[in-house]
Amino acid sequence: xxxxxxxxEARAKAYAPYSEFKVGSAIRSSSGKIYVGCNVENASxxxxxxxxxxxxxxxxxxxxxxxxxxxxxxxxxxxxxxxGGCRQRLAEFAKGDVPVxxxxxxxxxxxxxxxxxxxxxxxxxxxxx
Numbered sequence: 001x002x003x004x005x006x007x008x009e010a011r012a013k014a015y016a017p018y019s020e021f022k023v024g025s026a027i028r029s030s031s032g033k034i035y036v037g038c039n040v041e042n043a044s045x046x047x048x049x050x051x052x053x054x055x056x057x058x059x060x061x062x063x064x065x066x067x068x069x070x071x072x073x074x075x076x077x078x079x080x081x082x083x084g085g086c087r088q089r090l091a092e093f094a095k096g097d098v099p100v101x102x103x104x105x106x107x108x109x110x111x112x113x114x115x116x117x118x119x120x121x122x123x124x125x126x127x128x129x
Contacts, residue, residue, distance in 0.1 A: 003028055003071040004103050010036035010051065011073050018045055023074040025051035025082075029064035052086040056093065067094035071101045079103055079110045081117060090114060091121040 001009075003026045011024025016039055023039045037054025052072065059067070070090060074080040079102035082090060090100070096115030103109035114121075 003034065003069055004073060004101055004109065006034055006036055007051075007071040007073040007103070008105075010038045010055075014038035014051070015040045017041060018043075021075060023051040023072065023080070025055040025073075026071045027052075027055045027059055027067050028069040029059055030066040030068045031064050032068075033059075033062065033064060035059040035062065035064070050083060050086050052082050053089055056089055059093070065093060067098055069099055069101070070094065071103065073103045073105070075105055077104070079108060081112070087114075087118040088122065091118050091123070096121075 006026035007024040010026060011022050014022035016022045018041045026034055026036045028034050035055045035058040037051045037058060039051045041048040072082055081102055091114055094114045096113060098114045099111050100114060100117055101109055101111045
């Protein structure tokens, strides 16, 4: 099963009763393991969790710390990129050349690198005195 298929499978489990915009994400770590996440909304609408954040949390909880590849699948006419916050979350664990595949339910897809999605990402080195 491809990484996009895993993201699509995760999307089916999303909890999005308010926006009805379901998103699934799958991350392949440098160890080769795959971690998935889906968006989870709640009545305090801005306090939901993005699919990418869920996949990252699963990866970190399992002890992995480096992302090798990302897939995100959402409903809509064209592929949707991770939100700004998730781009920064992904950049914490993914180098600039990591591919991020973005797809739709009908199979349309585009791929960008992390550096293309978040040029000039804020990094830990920026906090050095």
